[in-house]
Amino acid sequence: MRADPHITGANRFAVLHDAAEALLDELDQRYVVDRRETKEQLGPAEALVRMERLMPRTPAAAPLAIAFTDFPGLTVRLGRWWAEALPACGCEVCAEDPAQLVDVLRKQAFALVEGGLWERVRRGVGGSWFETRLIGVGVNGRREGPLTRRDARDARRGGFAAPVLWAPWPTRGGSD
Structure with a gap:
């Protein structure tokens, strides 16, 4: 900015x-x-x-x-x-x-950090799009946008062909 x-x-x-x-x-x-x-x-x-x-x-x-x-x-x-x-x-x-x-x-x-982020790549007629959701205490949002062919290919190779629900972060002390 x-x-x-x-x-x-x-x-x-x-x-x-x-x-x-x-x-x-x-x-x-x-x-x-x-x-x-x-x-x-x-x-x-x-x-x-x-x-x-x-x-x-x-x-x-x-x-x-x-x-x-x-x-x-x-x-x-x-x-x-x-x-x-x-x-x-x-x-x-x-x-x-x-x-x-x-x-x-x-x-x-x-x-x-509590595991409330979900992301995926989806294909459409006009190309590939990312879709992401964030859900937590006081947060419930969704975003999406276009991806270049290269970014879409890299994302699919990185495991985003299927939706990814990110795991919670491990805490110090080993309880999670």
């Missing part, structure tokens, strides 16, 4: 960076994951941003990735296709509340 010169008060979203850091620390301490930090481009015309990933040590559980944008804001990716921009816009007209966005971040992350 690029800063828009017509948006004032964007720094009210800086709280999202603090909340994401706290969430990543909490999840890293509670679950058996590997944590990786990189610099990546979110799009071809975008600057490099810091990306933090939590990769569960079981391949049956979906990863979480959070990009810290300069706006300030976040781009959150759950599993393969669930993506969320926080804030979605950031302008005064949309009036997105940073506290509510922190709540969205936490609810989506905990729905993921």
Whole structure:
């Protein structure tokens, strides 16, 4: 997300960076994951941003990735296709509340770690599409979108020819 010169008060979203850091620390301490930090481009015309990933040590559980944008804001990716921009816009007209966005971040992350993410690839007349659902406490969402032929082929090779219900993350202490 690029800063828009017509948006004032964007720094009210800086709280999202603090909340994401706290969430990543909490999840890293509670679950058996590997944590990786990189610099990546979110799009071809975008600057490099810091990306933090939590990769569960079981391949049956979906990863979480959070990009810290300069706006300030976040781009959150759950599993393969669930993506969320926080804030979605950031302008005064949309009036997105940073506290509510922190709540969205936490609810989506905990729905993921509790095994509430489902994804699949489906073929249609016009090509292949991804479909994803996220269900958890305070979350019940669905997303879909087109895939390039290459992405669809890679997804099917990666096990997404049939629907994938991601497993809950293993907790430290071995109870899960």
